[in-house]
Amino acid sequence: MVIRVTVWGENVHEQINKVVATVYPRTMHVTIADALNLDPDVRAGTATLQDPEHGLTAERLAATDVLIWWGHKVHGEVDDKIVERVVEAVHGGMGMIFLHSAHFSKPFKRLMGTPCNLSWREAGERERLWVTSRNHPIAAGLPDHFEIDMEEMYGEPFGIPEPLETVFISWFQGGEVFRSGVTYKRGAGNVFYFRPGHETYPTYHDANVQRVILNGVKWAHNPAPRIAHPSAALNRPVTATLEPIVERGPRLHHDGQAGYR
């Protein structure tokens, strides 16, 4: 079964910042998609902020098994309606991976319910990621640690909920640590946050980083059919209970009436 991936890129710094354009001449999202497409079980396309509906129409999301999100400079320009559409797709079972500065993206904050803040420093320092959950599928094929020579520092406390599992913790040259790989389930959808990827460094050309993203795609993918109305609140009427009961007391709703929400 082929996993259909959409890599969403904000696509701003690639267009206006010479350093970024030099590091990623094909843009970050295309670089990530290209690496994924080397795997015969994955078929990755891209979408960007500048596309109509940010490239995330209902049809596109319905045809996306795993959505990858990279954004940084213009989180605020993402339309709230599209954010809700993405969140609902996750609730219905779409997998989603957030990369690096997407910690402050609207859909990540919306799915976490927490500040998602951290401390940071741009100094091109060394990052070393340690695997904290042995044999976790997201760490498949990796050594117990790997390094990225130059990266932005993200430091704890990281304002996230306690993860389902912590897969990577980073060491930084300047003295900080960070939970760099964390998993969640939101509704029926699997969510993975992965820290590396500052746009002025060649992180997404790194083989270990590419492998984590590929592993993350396979982990986040759920072959079950998407839940059609993931927020529906089903009334189970007294006339059709699983066990026999006799109705008692007053009601607010008459038969067949929708609940408040």
Place this chain on the structure above:
Amino acid sequence: MVIRVTVWGENVHEQINKVVATVYPRTMHVTIADALNLDPDVRAGTATLQDPEHGLTAERLAATDVLIWWGHKVHGEVDDKIVERVVEAVHGGMGMIFLHSAHFSKPFKRLMGTPCNLSWREAGERERLWVTSRNHPIAAGLPDHFEIDMEEMYGEPFGIPEPLETVFISWFQGGEVFRSGVTYKRGAGNVFYFRPGHETYPTYHDANVQRVILNGVKWAHNPAPRIAHPSAALNRPVTATLEPIVERGPRLHHDGQAGYR
């Protein structure tokens, strides 16, 4: 140390529905606050949807250690700005308890990041709550199970994130089960959801229910000073690192510039 509690009530059905007004002549929120005030370590007041700023000004939240929320009919009328203010107070360390139909309230959905949906039935059936975490402080002084003679049914699947701890699971006469007491941490704030409390039944007059809410208040209360800016993202400049490093590579931000968000 006295714990300062604010019980927030939507205060609609008490005013317009005769059944509810009869069961709760002093309103639900006042009934809950009255029960809490029997404990000398608690000082509970109330606030309602109809108050200016829904009674939840910045000053009021700053003076609230634990906020209790009951809403049902008009979730949509709660001002989004007040919702964000409440959520930020939780992130800063305020405790919060959501009761019954508050599963669909804006602040609960905002803090969970999930659909928070469930199945339901109004039939005045019997609910039995089982303690699933022995000696949990929220279950202090309770037997291993207790009953509520007439309640609305809420059934699984309950669209919440995996809880930090599951404290109660309910059995319903009509054949359903429900995770009725679940805990979370969001930012620096403790969050507790407790299921019972349909407005047409005398649930908040029940001694066991009152005890759970009192226990919940004590559990959710955190005596640490509120975090002033719980969403701030601190820059740790290269000129003041904890370990000596030499800056390398290009930067997006100059010294002292705020990060994107």
Place this chain on the structure above:
Amino acid sequence: MVIRVTVWGENVHEQINKVVATVYPRTMHVTIADALNLDPDVRAGTATLQDPEHGLTAERLAATDVLIWWGHKVHGEVDDKIVERVVEAVHGGMGMIFLHSAHFSKPFKRLMGTPCNLSWREAGERERLWVTSRNHPIAAGLPDHFEIDMEEMYGEPFGIPEPLETVFISWFQGGEVFRSGVTYKRGAGNVFYFRPGHETYPTYHDANVQRVILNGVKWAHNPAPRIAHPSAALNRPVTATLEPIVERGPRLHHDGQAGYR
């Protein structure tokens, strides 16, 4: 890739109790293995208490991807050395599924670290299992609830650690509830506990139950190579650090000496 499963059965009641022998003429473990073998991706064999080394030699465990355990009457007769061998295999990455009364088996208690106790009643009552984690792979293809007409009751509080995920919660006719499907990771191994399966009832002939066990096998299976020494504590000598450091202060161990344990 074929998943190699070993179904371990205590194999006592099938031999001495006429009721059990009638319900499971081929024994419970063979019944479970037969059902699994209908899936072309699974190859299931069996082992029993009465086999030399309980059928769980080092070679057998090395060739087992997922071990399923059913025991009840004679938990105490399982050799502690075999228990440690099984536990170490789980730590190294073998998946493991515990069924029903295996909640009190030595390897389950050993892996959980908790009492694993519960309340119980043999009355042939109705059990209804509710899916609490939508689209969880262990619930793939199942409706949101299913019933078993006659089962033993297991009731909360269930003396287990807070699960990684709660997949099923059971409703019982007599008024109890139970967390019937719970997942854990122990070392590199995935562990799943599934409640149904009292030996005097035909539970393992039930299509939904068989599907859960098959799903559980696929969920618990980890294709990563087994970790050879899952308890090893690696010394990282000062002569070969990842970052340059200068040794200071006194030592307890000289270079190359093993740590205490």
Place this chain on the structure above:
Amino acid sequence: MVIRVTVWGENVHEQINKVVATVYPRTMHVTIADALNLDPDVRAGTATLQDPEHGLTAERLAATDVLIWWGHKVHGEVDDKIVERVVEAVHGGMGMIFLHSAHFSKPFKRLMGTPCNLSWREAGERERLWVTSRNHPIAAGLPDHFEIDMEEMYGEPFGIPEPLETVFISWFQGGEVFRSGVTYKRGAGNVFYFRPGHETYPTYHDANVQRVILNGVKWAHNPAPRIAHPSAALNRPVTATLEPIVERGPRLHHDGQAGYR
């Protein structure tokens, strides 16, 4: 309410190693107890391996609210019967704190069910602990990070179950990271593991370390009465069900007979 603490020390290196005896002339366990006794709400005593029954009689454990454990050189000399007694006390509600090399102590491995292994290096390097759960009671009064000038390195992967909450993560000068403060619940008992404390360094004289241990004691303490038989499996007979049921089918046990275990 005064919290009764017992600090258990292996008490070997203090007696035979001159460096350790110089750093801790009153032994490590007495040093830790002395620091705790500065708090008027705590009354801490000590017990050692060399005491009869290792100082952990049933009476002593019954009078201990929180047990602190430090061991290293002779884990294997701790009597398995005493280990089970300690574990049962935790299951019944006693709080327990494991320090440093107690990661390989028998009771910790018994409570975790995992290898509890790690990598290590004795080089007197700098450790910096970061708070990862803001306002967690165990981090009360601490800055967002603090340093220990000379410590043994412990590195990931740390062979523990996914914690209830991760409170501290350590950065090490030589390039490793470690989850240095993690919480669990086992039965009715709260368990906290805290990393620092190699015996050749003056770690337990450090004010921040002392504060964490004091905070840990207050967090782990549960004022609820100890559960008398935390492993009991209660039979709920069909003659006394909470809901009316009619017994069906065959039974293995007659009325009043204990279950298998």
